[in-house]
Amino acid sequence: MGNAMLGPMHELDRIARKISSKIGILVGGKDYVGMAGNRSESDIRGTYVPFVRAALKSPRLFASFRSHPHYRKILEHVSEEEGAAYLDWLRQHAPALLDRIDDFKINDRIGNPAVHDYSGIGSISPTTLRYIKVLADLQRLFGGNIGSRIAEIGCGYGGQLLVIDRAIPFDEYHVFDLPPVLELVSRYLECFTLNGSYDTYTLNRHSGDTDYDLVISNYAFSELPSGLQRKYVSKILSRARRGYLTMNSGLPTSSFTEDKLTQSELLALLPDAQIIPEEPNAARDNYILVWGHEPSNQAGTIAGH
Ligand SMILES: C[S@@+](CC[C@H](N)C(=O)[O-])C[C@H]1O[C@@H](n2cnc3c(N)ncnc32)[C@H](O)[C@@H]1O
Structure with a gap:
């Protein structure tokens, strides 16, 4: 009919x-x-x-x-203009990473991200440019000595891990996220051959008895409710010698204010942490919490890798 x-x-x-x-x-x-x-x-x-x-x-x-709208509400929403700002920053502070831009473009091969054509480097996703900028910050702050065991809290599909894996040697990378997201991370990362190795955890499945050389979390630890943030501090953050957390909560005018630890509560819980500005700044009142770095390594150009 x-x-x-x-x-x-x-x-x-x-x-x-x-x-x-x-x-x-x-x-x-x-x-x-x-x-x-x-x-x-x-x-x-x-x-x-x-x-x-x-x-x-x-x-x-x-x-x-x-490129799916449901996914882009949470991740992959870096705009073309924001991508250009990350690129300008990289040109000034980490030109050596741009010399090997093709190594990082591998992150755009899976999942059909929105890509844009940028002068001098060609087609790349602005999110991948942000991941390269975070990599540059890690090299700038901690030098070549990041250690062998890294934890990342809230890692999306694993793009930051892939970009770090292309430039910084590590043995183990422990990924913390929600159970279905961890499956997506494995599905994604198994598309590639990594130099280091990774393992996936929910916070509940981790005993909290592991020492880390570095913990990172970008727009993720900061988006958790305060009870969960406290548990991540006691099980993971306080066991990390170095830390790099991009924060979009903690101040009265932050993007997220509902049930989040304040900046002063965080500084009390992480006494070695220092606040540095997020550059380029993705949202008003974002900041980066860092510890375990050489204070003299806060600025300057990264040497070639
Ligand atoms: C805004 S995304 C940021 C992702 C990634 N860090 C980036 O910069 O692209 C927030 C991340 O936190 C994760 N997340 C949500 N709840 C979480 C939890 N309880 N523990 C760890 N990660 C969580 C989300 O699944 C997502 O991967």
Whole structure:
């Protein structure tokens, strides 16, 4: 029977169902990992976790997960202009990394991210430029000596890890995130051959008895509710000799203010930490918490790797 015979409502319903099943997400409604009050800013909308689960089930969705609107609400939202600002910063502070830009473009091979053409370096995702900028900061602050065991809290799909792996030697990289996100990280990273190795953890599955040479967390630890932040401090951050946390909470006018540790509470919990500005600045009142660095290494140009 032709669709025209079924009437316009039926046809609309058919199209809606087709779209839903094609996208393969949110058909079952919103879903979360944490219970109410124990959710990060990513988990709070209820659309991120179902999308990640759907991308794990569908090879077609995985093939372009980085450009999907549900995913871009949480990650992959660095604009072309912000990418240009990271590039300018890298030209000034870490030109040696730009000489090997093709090594980092590998991060754009999977997940079909939005890419833009930048003068002098060609086509690259602005998010990858941000990951290279973080890598440059790590080299600038800590020199070549970062140690062998790294932890990252809230790592998206693992892009920062991949970029670091291309430039800094490490043995073990422990990734902390939500259970379905950890599956996405493994799915993503197994597309490549790494120099170092990684392992995945939820905070609950980690005993907290590991010493780290470096912990990093960008726009992730800062987006957790305060109870969870405290637990990450006691199990992971306080066991790390070096730290680099990009923060978008902690001040009254930060992007996130609901149930977050304040900057002074954090400085009391992490007595060796120092605040440095986020440059380029992604949002008003963002800042970076750093410890274990040489104070003289806060500025200057990074030597070639
Ligand atoms: C805004 S994204 C930032 C991702 C990445 N650091 C980046 O810069 O692209 C926040 C990250 O925190 C993760 N996250 C949410 N709840 C978490 C939790 N309880 N523990 C660890 N990570 C969590 C999200 O899954 C996501 O990977």
